[in-house]
Amino acid sequence: MKKCDLAIVGGGPAGLAAAIKAHELGLKDIYLLERDNFLGGQLVKQTHQFFGSHKQFAGTRGIDIAEIFKEKLAKREEIKVLKGAVAQGYYEDDVLGYSYNNSFYKLKPKRTILATGASEKMLAFPNNDLPGIYGAGAVQTLMNQYGIIPGEDILMVGAGNIGLIVAYQLLQAGVKVKAVIEATGSIGGYAVHASKIRRAGIPILTNHTIREAKGKEEVEGAVIQELDDDWQLVAGTARELAVDTICLAVGLTPKVDLAIQAGCQMAYVAELGGDVPVRDDCLQTSNPRVYIAGDSAGIEEATAAILEGELAAINVAQDILSDRKELIAEDKTTREKLKALRKGPVGEHVRKGLNKVRRNEDAGKDRYSRSWKG
Amino acid sequence: MRIKNHPILDFARDREITFYYNGQEIAAYPGETIASALHAAGIRKLSTSSKHHRPRGFFCAIGNCSSCFMVVDGEPNVKTCVVEVEEGMVVEEQEGRGDLSEKM
């Protein structure tokens, strides 16, 4: 079994930012485990430009941000980057097990930063398991990473930013988007994205839900229906759309399997996408050896994930290194950047969610009682 | 179908390779995953579910959900959405749970 200062699980924006920052601050013995055989996580399929106030990345496309990180990482040869390494478990004695090249390895890090990201949510409706029903992220992967269109005619479910952006990317790739439907009464995504869709002549139908998918071996159609303000179906409004693909953009949920195994106190917070680890302001969990950064601690976007990765790395460095003066200043500026990013009405939701779990000893006390260390 | 002209992205497709799906020859490009190459060839059903034998395609395309399991070169439960296609690879539709007993 190998020992190391820091193990980072996940090579997306949070994990990459954490690895680079930790090394910059003087940690030498760092492992970065990435399940895929490429780095960048979901950045590699994001062809849209980032918005927000973060100087470094606003106006840059996700795919280009991934390249910037990869170049920075390549210069830091000391960091042990394992692509194709799947973290399999976090054990009681703080040992991290992972598989790599068909073998199983064990690692005992002084600190671990979990940056495992998120997975897509499903929606319950008849025939929702048919081939041709894909998560919005899957559609992006297929189109933007492999250059393959998901189908000819598509129904987009969900008018948040992801639904709108992916609908637009489908248009760019030459796919017909029949409609974007949204169960609530309003469009959740930014107006700029919505108006691009409308200008292309695609209806965005609010107060509409999917009733069922049609087809035997794969999707051949979708039945949609109107909802009233109490979320009840409006009789007589069901209609069938001839589509071969249904794209679900109904949100993400944090990937927290390793956090639960590590005994981290968990809480259910709807604003953050589901079960999330309880963290303090330093992003440390109830297991003092484990930090969590990015979407795996609550759904936000890549810029926040990058800043959280850096913040976690700064705090790990404070735990491990003796000279801490510089670190305290870094810690402060990174927190301020995060605060600025979450300012205003767009960040309200995230702020509310984070407040529920920060410094709250009772958050989620009944959940996962087996691992509750209170 | 493969995208040929994209306003932002360029896809490198200089060398064609061949693999087999249920005995049928399929053309692909290095770097594509098995599931995406099959999708480009119009094949979206990858397996059948274990209980009700319903058709299964991929869902997440990033290795999270296990919806894309197929038998690859005799090995069952391969996540075809993340494993890259290789020259001469033999890919078969998977029925229900894969049998690992031989491998153990």
Ligand code: FES
């Ligand atoms: S489609 Fe989800 S794991 Fe392959």
